[in-house]
Each structure stands twice: as C-alpha cells, then as structure tokens.
Amino acid sequence: MSKSSLISLLTKSFSKEQAIRELKWIKNELPENKWLNACNLRSNYVPLQYILGNQPFGKLDLICREGVLIPRLDTEEWVIESSKVLKDVKINGVLDYCTGSGCIGLSYASELNQVSIVDCVDFKDDAIILTNDNYKRNKDSILCDVRVSKGDLFDSYIPNDQIYNTHTNNNLLVSNPPYIPLKDLHTDEVEKSVLKYEPREALLGDLEFYEALCENILLKNNSFNGFIFELGYNSQVIKVRELLNPEIWSMGIRNDSNGKLRNVIGWKKQSSFNVLQKIVHKEIL
Amino acid sequence: MFNNNIRYLTRIYCNNTIGIKPFHLFIRNNSSSSSSTNIPNVIINDALNENVQLSLDNIHQIKLEKLHPALLQKADSMKNDLKLLELKLQESSINFSIEDNKNYSNLSNFIVTYNNFIELRENYKELLEMINNVDEDDQLKHEAKLELFSIIPSFINSINKLKSNLLPKHPFYDKSTIIELRPGAGGHEANIFTNDLLNMYIKYCQFNQWPYEILSKTDHISGSGIIDATLQINYNGSYDRLRHEAGVHRVQRIPTTETKGRVHTSASGVVVLPKIDDNNSNSSLIRQFKPDELKIDVMRASGAGGQHVNTTESAVRITHLPTGIVVSIQDERSQHKNKDKALTILRSRLVEKELRERQEKERNERTNQVSSVDRSDKIRTYNFQQNRVTDHRCNFTLYDLDGCMNGTKLDLIIDQVEKKEADNAALELIKDIESK
Known part of the structure; x- marks a missing residue:
C-alpha cells in the first residue's frame, strides 16, 4: 500500500495538514499491516485515540476504549496548570467524580506528592475497568495511593473512608461531568466524530450534575475545602454560585487557552486551596 | 608490521575539542619500495598544504608548519603564569582561590602539551643537524633519518595540539546540538534534498555513536521530502x-521529479543551535521566561471545545515577544x-542569537566593517554528476559524495573548515599580541 493512497483516504475527511500529521502517528504507533484499516476507520470519523488505543495525558499514557470518553487536551491543560499551583499543598484526599478513563485523578496522582490518596469514582463498569487498567499501566509514574470505586453521584456515594468524613481533613473535589445539554447535542457545536463514537452518557448532562456535586458531595462533607469542575456554559457557573455560600467560599472561572469558558473553581476562604486563585481568570461573587 | 597490499589510513587527532586536524597521514605498505629498510610509506599534508610522500630521501626536506613567534611567546607567558601560581601555592594554600585552582x-x-612540543622540537632540530652535517658518516645519517621518520607524525600532532590549546575555545564548545533544516529555493527537489541532509546528519550521529532524537519533522504531502525538521543531538x-x-x-543533480533529464540547482538552509540543558541540575543557568515575555498559542478549531470536540490538533506556537522569534511544534x-x-528550541535560538550579535559587534569594533560571512551565503555544494562535495569556505572538495551523505566522510570536510577557522583565529591572535 503506497503512502499516497493512505493519505488520500484521510484527505477525504480531513484537511491536508491534519491528514499528514495523523498518518505519521498511525505509522509510528501501529504495525504496517494495520495502516490501511486504520486509515479507513479514520476517514469514517472513528476517533484517532480509539484506533491507536491510547492518548498521552500529562506524564501518563492512557488507554482509550470505546464506551469511555477520550481525555481532552482542554482537560489536560487545566489539570497540569492546577497541579503546578497545588504542588506544595498538603491534601488528604482528592476525589475525582465521573473519572471515565481516570485521566484527572491519575494525573494528579502523578503530579502531586503531598497527597495521601486519590479516589477515582464512576458509575459505569467500563470506566472502572479502564481506570484500573490505566492505573496499572502507569504505576511507575504514580506518587500516592490510588483507589478506584464504583458509585453514583445521584446517590451521594462517597468512598467509605475516614478521609472524607474527618472534618479537619483537607480534601479536594474534581470533576469533569457530562455537560452538553440535550438542545446542543445534535447541533454543529458537537463534532460528528464525538457524537457518533463517544458514549452519550459521558456527554449529555447539564445543571443536575453541578447541583449533585455541590449538594451531595461538597455540602454533605465538610472536609472538602476546594473544588475544580470542568464545564462549558455560564448557566452551569451560575448554578454552582447559587448553591454555595459566598461567606464561606471564594469562587472564580477559568478560560482555556482557546479563550473558552472551561472551569468553575472554588476554595474555602483561609484554606490552603486559596492558591487556586492563581489559575482563575475572573473571580465571581 | 604491515600486511602486504593492505592500505592503512591513520588520522591523527588532537585531543582537544577545538582543533586543527589538518594533517592526515596515509600510511600504507609500499611493496615496490626499494629501500632495504622495512618502513611504511607516509604521505602527509605539509605546511604548504600539499600532499607529500615521506621517504627516507626527502624526510629532512619536509616543510613543517612553523608556529608564529607570537604564539610561542604566548605559550611562554603561560608557562610563566604557572610558575607564579606555583609560588603562590608554596607560600600559602589558604590564599589559593577556586579561580586559582581552575587556572592552575x-x-x-597546557604545560604538558607545551613541554612535549619543546622536547620534540629539540629532537627534530638535532636530527636535522645530523643529517645536514656533511662530516657525519652515512650510517649515522641513515639512523637519524629513520628516527626522524618515526617522530614526524608525533611532532605534527603536537604542533596542532599546541596551536589549538593557544586558541580561545568557542563559548558553547561543550554543548549538545539542535539542528534545524528547511528547504530553500528549488521546489519539491529542495524538500527531497532537505530530507537527504537530515538523513546525512542522522547517519553521521550513528557513525559517531551520538544519541539523537528527531524533535520534529513535517513530511511533504507527496510522501517524499520534508517541509521542515529539527534534530536534537x-x-x-x-x-x-x-x-x-x-x-x-546547495545541491546540483537531476531530480527524481525531473522528466527531461535536466540538472537542477536547489538549496536547503541549515541552522545549528547549542542545546542548553534544561534537565541539568544547574538550573540557575537555565533561562526562565517572564509570563509577559511569551505568547503561547495552541492551534484549536473554533467552536465550543471541551467535550464537544475531540481534536487531535496538539500544535503549540510560542512567540518570544522581545525578539519576535517564533517556534511551532x-x-x-x-x-x-x-x-x-x-x-527547548526557543532557549537555544535565543543563546545562539545573543552569541551571534556579540560576535558581530566584536568583529565590527575590530575591523570597523560588517562581516563578510552572511548567513544567507551558500557554504557547500553537493554535485551528484561530478560525485563531489565542495565546501566554499575553505575551498575543499571531497570526491566521495556517497561517503559524505552516509555520514562516514563528513568529518573530512568539517576538519578542513575547522582548520580554516583555527588558522584565521591564529592570525587574529597574532595580530592582537603584536599590537599590544
């Protein structure tokens, strides 16, 4: 199979530059007998990460499988950025809700050495298995204890442990819950490849998730002194702000490097999580 | 000692990194030699840069490079410096600073090299006197010639070593390297030639057993040739x-893309940067950037981002605002x-730029004119029809194009460029010393 026919498969669906780039990665990572099939799949918009089976994320190399959301570059960006400011903060537990591939929790576990334990929680078996596999694959990079457990945010599930119900502990809640509202799911805003091949339950969601994160986790467990949520809409920011007491919590938003609203971040006043202020672009009152 | 009809190529290296390695000794068995003694034939580049075959008949007529008296004067003053330091050390070791230690x-x-040179020079002079003395008997002369024969290679080596020791080292002589390659004029053929050059440097690294890594490379859409590449050594x-x-x-050849058999001329630009180690423990020397010094762009499609899209576009473009240098990976x-x-590349480009500006400033102060070496000047031509590589800076032509492109003979060219640079530096140094 000559290169020009492989490349022409890809240029059918993508720009010339993207086609050249992706063909190089396909050739780098797959044996030659899989190139043609890979290009065929890719020209039908199958995500490159499912074809290659992995995605680099921070220090980690994460396995990607259908049924679980592919870690995004936008997510990697805020995880790395926040890790830099959290480096010297002593943290008892980091709870990563809706962990999916485990990208956020495992990445913190590889970046922060002042953390006692990272808990990765998801309601879906596929995600639990994948996160465990990713933990095993990256074990050499992990600096603290990691625990993967199955639980539902809407049942207020918390890993059964002293870590989260000891009031004096200093815990962090992070989450990238599904945040695309139904009305947007079938518009041009959502990429064809995402809609067709990535799990709907990792995409479709709105205010109810932020409500549950605040009410079921943050407010029920006084040990959480900081949080970082990924989101995509201002209404989701407003929801979080409404639910948390501004006397106790400082909050701010963070935009991604493309200038798009990407996070709502909060820390209890006077807590050591106030370093998060450094990555906030605008504080909200 | 030498097997029949087997050719030996011995290259004499200086141990020092900045170096002049001009003298290549080609030692081979000379089966036709009528000489009764079993000595090898030796061909050297003499001071006039001509290949001369050493034999017992001409050994005493070889013109060896004479080091300029000003250079020897500098060597003597360094010897004196060492004596002063030794005295200081004898008086008290407490006053001996770290700087003194380093100098010492x-x-x-240096003195080991210099003494070795003096010893060989004396030896050489004595032997020459013996040979030129009409009163000596022939047997003694013959022995003297034989001895001269055996010391000339070491003497040449010691001259070169001394010279390179006297010359200032490049400020980044101990650094590793980043090479950036980009096609110039010549269309698709230039893309192909740029890839050939990349392969040449890779093979050169393999030949030297230097670890390397391709930091970035963009293929031409056709599958042959490249749009750019960055190689880290x-x-x-x-x-x-x-x-x-x-x-x-510059390359001159009939491109594979040419249908009518015409010779094309194309070009590639090569930028060579010192790599400033960022994983070195000595991190205080690493250039840190202020937040407002850099503009970092990621290439993203327009749209909502986040979960809405799954982009594979991971390109990063960094603009260094004070200088306008842009690096995209x-x-x-x-x-x-x-x-x-x-x-990493940005840091290297910045130190190279600072160095270049400093050197140009120094040069302008000295000669009051702009340097004649422009970065856009062509330095070398690869002519495939004539199987030659010509370096225009030192007017050296290697008639082994394959050897050059597969990395094994590239050293022969670099040697000549180095020699030219060292010669120029020696001239500058002599001028400086004499004008004092």
Whole structure:
C-alpha cells in the first residue's frame, strides 16, 4: 500500500495538514499491516485515540476504549496548570467524580506528592475497568495511593473512608461531568466524530450534575475545602454560585487557552486551596 | 608490521575539542619500495598544504608548519603564569582561590602539551643537524633519518595540539546540538534534498555513536521530502563540530521529479543551535521566561471545545515577544510535550542569537566593517554528476559524495573548515599580541 493512497483516504475527511500529521502517528504507533484499516476507520470519523488505543495525558499514557470518553487536551491543560499551583499543598484526599478513563485523578496522582490518596469514582463498569487498567499501566509514574470505586453521584456515594468524613481533613473535589445539554447535542457545536463514537452518557448532562456535586458531595462533607469542575456554559457557573455560600467560599472561572469558558473553581476562604486563585481568570461573587 | 597490499589510513587527532586536524597521514605498505629498510610509506599534508610522500630521501626536506613567534611567546607567558601560581601555592594554600585552582589545573594541562612540543622540537632540530652535517658518516645519517621518520607524525600532532590549546575555545564548545533544516529555493527537489541532509546528519550521529532524537519533522504531502525538521543531538561537545554545518547547502543533480533529464540547482538552509540543558541540575543557568515575555498559542478549531470536540490538533506556537522569534511544534500527540520541545528550541535560538550579535559587534569594533560571512551565503555544494562535495569556505572538495551523505566522510570536510577557522583565529591572535 503506497503512502499516497493512505493519505488520500484521510484527505477525504480531513484537511491536508491534519491528514499528514495523523498518518505519521498511525505509522509510528501501529504495525504496517494495520495502516490501511486504520486509515479507513479514520476517514469514517472513528476517533484517532480509539484506533491507536491510547492518548498521552500529562506524564501518563492512557488507554482509550470505546464506551469511555477520550481525555481532552482542554482537560489536560487545566489539570497540569492546577497541579503546578497545588504542588506544595498538603491534601488528604482528592476525589475525582465521573473519572471515565481516570485521566484527572491519575494525573494528579502523578503530579502531586503531598497527597495521601486519590479516589477515582464512576458509575459505569467500563470506566472502572479502564481506570484500573490505566492505573496499572502507569504505576511507575504514580506518587500516592490510588483507589478506584464504583458509585453514583445521584446517590451521594462517597468512598467509605475516614478521609472524607474527618472534618479537619483537607480534601479536594474534581470533576469533569457530562455537560452538553440535550438542545446542543445534535447541533454543529458537537463534532460528528464525538457524537457518533463517544458514549452519550459521558456527554449529555447539564445543571443536575453541578447541583449533585455541590449538594451531595461538597455540602454533605465538610472536609472538602476546594473544588475544580470542568464545564462549558455560564448557566452551569451560575448554578454552582447559587448553591454555595459566598461567606464561606471564594469562587472564580477559568478560560482555556482557546479563550473558552472551561472551569468553575472554588476554595474555602483561609484554606490552603486559596492558591487556586492563581489559575482563575475572573473571580465571581 | 604491515600486511602486504593492505592500505592503512591513520588520522591523527588532537585531543582537544577545538582543533586543527589538518594533517592526515596515509600510511600504507609500499611493496615496490626499494629501500632495504622495512618502513611504511607516509604521505602527509605539509605546511604548504600539499600532499607529500615521506621517504627516507626527502624526510629532512619536509616543510613543517612553523608556529608564529607570537604564539610561542604566548605559550611562554603561560608557562610563566604557572610558575607564579606555583609560588603562590608554596607560600600559602589558604590564599589559593577556586579561580586559582581552575587556572592552575588548566595551565598544568597546557604545560604538558607545551613541554612535549619543546622536547620534540629539540629532537627534530638535532636530527636535522645530523643529517645536514656533511662530516657525519652515512650510517649515522641513515639512523637519524629513520628516527626522524618515526617522530614526524608525533611532532605534527603536537604542533596542532599546541596551536589549538593557544586558541580561545568557542563559548558553547561543550554543548549538545539542535539542528534545524528547511528547504530553500528549488521546489519539491529542495524538500527531497532537505530530507537527504537530515538523513546525512542522522547517519553521521550513528557513525559517531551520538544519541539523537528527531524533535520534529513535517513530511511533504507527496510522501517524499520534508517541509521542515529539527534534530536534537544529545552528545556534549557535538555542537563544536556541527556548528560548522550552519548555512545554505546547495545541491546540483537531476531530480527524481525531473522528466527531461535536466540538472537542477536547489538549496536547503541549515541552522545549528547549542542545546542548553534544561534537565541539568544547574538550573540557575537555565533561562526562565517572564509570563509577559511569551505568547503561547495552541492551534484549536473554533467552536465550543471541551467535550464537544475531540481534536487531535496538539500544535503549540510560542512567540518570544522581545525578539519576535517564533517556534511551532506539532509532532507529539501531547500538547504539553510539544510545548516543552518548543521551549527547548526557543532557549537555544535565543543563546545562539545573543552569541551571534556579540560576535558581530566584536568583529565590527575590530575591523570597523560588517562581516563578510552572511548567513544567507551558500557554504557547500553537493554535485551528484561530478560525485563531489565542495565546501566554499575553505575551498575543499571531497570526491566521495556517497561517503559524505552516509555520514562516514563528513568529518573530512568539517576538519578542513575547522582548520580554516583555527588558522584565521591564529592570525587574529597574532595580530592582537603584536599590537599590544
């Protein structure tokens, strides 16, 4: 199979530059007998990460499988950025809700050495298995204890442990819950490849998730002194702000490097999580 | 000692990194030699840069390079410096600073070289006197010639070593290297030739057993040739050799894309940067950037981002605002690895730029004119029809194009460029010393 026919498969669906780039990665990572099939799949918009089976994320190399959301570059960006400011903060537990591939929790576990334990929680078996596999694959990079457990945010599930119900502990809640509202799911805003091949339950969601994160986790467990949520809409920011007491919590938003609203971040006043202020672009009152 | 009809090629190296390695000794068995003694034939480049075959008949007529008296004067003054330091050390070791210690060790090393040179020079002079003395008997003369024969290679070596020791070292002589390659004029053929050059440097690294890594490479859409490439060579000191490769490389050949058999001329630009180690423990020397000094762009499609899209576009473009230098890297699937690479290249470009500006300023102050070596000047021509590589800086032609392109003979060219640079530096040094 000559290169020009492989490349022409890809240029059918993508720009010339993207086609050249992706063909190089396909050739780098797959044996030659899989190139043609890979290009065929890719020209039908199958995500490159499912074809290659992995995605680099921070220090980690994460396995990607259908049924679980592919870690995004936008997510990697805020995880790395926040890790830099959290480096010297002593943290008892980091709870990563809706962990999916485990990208956020495992990445913190590889970046922060002042953390006692990272808990990765998801309601879906596929995600639990994948996160465990990713933990095993990256074990050499992990600096603290990691625990993967199955639980539902809407049942207020918390890993059964002293870590989260000891009031004096200093815990962090992070989450990238599904945040695309139904009305947007079938518009041009959502990429064809995402809609067709990535799990709907990792995409479709709105205010109810932020409500549950605040009410079921943050407010029920006084040990959480900081949080970082990924989101995509201002209404989701407003929801979080409404639910948390501004006397106790400082909050701010963070935009991604493309200038798009990407996070709502909060820390209890006077807590050591106030370093998060450094990555906030605008504080909200 | 030598097997029949087997050719030996012995290259005499200086141990020092900045070096003049001009004398190549070609030692081979000379089966036709009528000489009764069993000595090898030796061909050397003499001081006039001509190949001369050494034989017992002409051995005493070989013109060896004479070091300029000003250079020897400098060597003597260094010897004196060492004596003063030794005195200081004898008086009290407490006043001996770290700086003194460093000087002491450098000078001691130098004196070993210098003494070796003096010894060989005396030896050489005595032997010549014996040979030229009409009163000596022939047997003694013959013995003297034989001895002269055996010391000439070491003497040449010691001259070169001394000369390179006296010359200032390049400020980044101990650094590893980043090479950036870009096609110039010549269309698709230039893309192909740029890839050939990349392969040449890779093979050169393999030949030298230098670890290397392709930091970035963009293929031409046709599948042959490249749009750009960045090669990192992780070998300390490689920069001192490879910096001579910077400039425009020209190729003359019938391109594979040419249907009518015409010879085309195309070009590639090669930029060679010293790599400033960022994983070195000595991190205080690493240039840190202020937040407002850099503009970091990631290439993203317009749209909502986040969960809405799954982009594979991990390219990073860093603009250094004070200088306007732009580095883009898109090779890695990981955006932050691309960013790390781009920062490494940016640091290298900045130190190279600062060095170049400083050197130009110094040169202008000295000669009051702009340097004649322009970065856009072509430095070398690869002519495939004539199987030759000509370096225009030292007017040296190697008639072994394959040997050059597969990395094994590239050293022969770099040697000549180095020699030219060292000769020029020696002239400058002599001028400086004489004008004092």
